Amino acid sequence: MAHDNKHKIRIAVDAMGGDYAPGEIVKGAVMASQKGDVEIFLVGAVPLLEKELAKHELTSRSSIHIVEANEVVREGESPATAVRNKPNSSIAVAARLVKTKEADALVSAGATGATAVSAILFMGMLDGIYRPAIVGSLGSFAPNTVIVDFGANMDCKPHQFLDFAIVGSVYAKKFLNIIEPKIALLNTGSEEGKGNEAVRQAYHLLKSSGLNFVGNIEGNEILSGKANVIVCDGFVGNILLKFYESIADYALRWTKKRLRRHPPLLSLVTLLFHRLFPATEIASETNEGGGGLLWGVNGIARIAHGASRATNIVQAIESAKKAVRMNVVETLKLELAKYQPRGRS
Amino acid sequence: MNIEEQIREIVARITRVDKSLITRESTFKDIKADSLDIVQALVAVEETFGIEIPDEDAQKFRNFGDFVSYVEERVAQKEKV
Numbered sequence A: 001m002a003h004d005n006k007h008k009i010r011i012a013v014d015a016m017g018g019d020y021a022p023g024e025i026v027k028g029a030v031m032a033s034q035k036g037d038v039e040i041f042l043v044g045a046v047p048l049l050e051k052e053l054a055k056h057e058l059t060s061r062s063s064i065h066i067v068e069a070n071e072v073v074r075e076g077e078s079p080a081t082a083v084r085n086k087p088n089s090s091i092a093v094a095a096r097l098v099k100t101k102e103a104d105a106l107v108s109a110g111a112t113g114a115t116a117v118s119a120i121l122f123m124g125m126l127d128g129i130y131r132p133a134i135v136g137s138l139g140s141f142a143p144n145t146v147i148v149d150f151g152a153n154m155d156c157k158p159h160q161f162l163d164f165a166i167v168g169s170v171y172a173k174k175f176l177n178i179i180e181p182k183i184a185l186l187n188t189g190s191e192e193g194k195g196n197e198a199v200r201q202a203y204h205l206l207k208s209s210g211l212n213f214v215g216n217i218e219g220n221e222i223l224s225g226k227a228n229v230i231v232c233d234g235f236v237g238n239i240l241l242k243f244y245e246s247i248a249d250y251a252l253r254w255t256k257k258r259l260r261r262h263p264p265l266l267s268l269v270t271l272l273f274h275r276l277f278p279a280t281e282i283a284s285e286t287n288e289g290g291g292g293l294l295w296g297v298n299g300i301a302r303i304a305h306g307a308s309r310a311t312n313i314v315q316a317i318e319s320a321k322k323a324v325r326m327n328v329v330e331t332l333k334l335e336l337a338k339y340q341p342r343g344r345s
Numbered sequence B: 001m002n003i004e005e006q007i008r009e010i011v012a013r014i015t016r017v018d019k020s021l022i023t024r025e026s027t028f029k030d031i032k033a034d035s036l037d038i039v040q041a042l043v044a045v046e047e048t049f050g051i052e053i054p055d056e057d058a059q060k061f062r063n064f065g066d067f068v069s070y071v072e073e074r075v076a077q078k079e080k081v
Helices: A023-033 A046-053 A079-085 A090-099 A112-123 A158-176 A197-207 A219-224 A234-258 A263-280 A310-326 A328-339 B003-015 B035-049 B064-080
Strands: A009-014 A038-044 A064-068 A105-108 A133-138 A142-148 A183-186 A213-217 A229-231 A292-295 A300-303
Touching: A009 A023, A009 A090, A009 A310, A023 A038, A023 A046, A023 A064, A023 A310, A038 A046, A038 A090, A038 A310, A046 A064, A064 A090, A079 A112, A079 B035, A090 A105, A090 A112, A090 A300, A105 A112, A105 A310, A112 A292, A112 A300, A112 B035, A133 A158, A133 A234, A142 A158, A142 A219, A142 A234, A158 A183, A158 A197, A158 A229, A158 A328, A183 A197, A197 A213, A234 A263, A292 A310, A292 A328, A300 A310, A310 A328, B003 B035, B003 B064, B035 B064
Parallel strands: A009 A038, A009 A105, A038 A064, A105 A300, A142 A229, A183 A213, A183 A229
Antiparallel strands: A133 A142, A133 A292, A292 A300
């Protein structure tokens, strides 16, 4: 199985995490390994993983190892206590491989909370960042607009919105080439006193941050391009993400229903819709295939969608590789250092 | 820096609460620490002092003072051995 591993990117894959684990995860890892530019560490129960691996034919380009982890963090367990109490869980072992520099990145389709906690505890946070966030841009409708956070932080403290603004700003500069990104706070009104307590406090922190803060933005202006970075907590961001991605599908269903008595027109509109559909797909340098990179941890941790099939795992591994090659952690560190002296409590 | 000050620094850094606001009477709720803050603080203190703090012990801490006293005791025990 071993090949020339010198220049391969090493990915620790939590093989027990996800709705279709370990079968689809192993299959995805095998598919990803065929390219020959990656060395994969499948982390999980050895007998199960050996059985799954035996179902696939490995080529000489494949480089896959099994790393033993006898516990699993289940959906519904408290992530913070589960990760601490299950040091031999697949996600904890995979995160430790990155900590010890035996792997360059972590990929998991397991519980998002458990992956985030493992990344925080084992890789640590970058100086100045409290918790990791998921970043993505809104694709064709608003290619120069980034949303932070898409779901890593359900309950946020006011200072986290400032972290999100910094992370989003770095993303917009580095990946969208926007020199001075305009930052806005997603809110229920444009006036300063709008929103819940955390958002109101966040407004004041952002205003005095030294960042290019343009104030509150409402839901109907998200796609307007008025802001390049829109910050919100992960609860709101995740609802927004899923709603946004569902629009095209529902619009097509509705249109089909309206045009069912006009087949030629229906065919034309359907074709058009299929061409337009990617307009509502969230775009990111690192989040193809659902999920996303955890921005702010001191290492690369890539969350894959919980319902990931093999192809999604391939995409997640590809995007983790891309993040390693783009050196996103070092880039963020450098940018964070510039913001530290300004407006931080 | 004594043990109490070191723990105060750790908790302040993790929770981003001004350390002057963390008194021996402060509860985790008072400083708005969530479950992950607490776990991070426990892990950081374990690493700093080379001790283990089982969850069943940590759950008995009523306030910051209890946390400090527990660590002081464990460190003293460790030094005896």
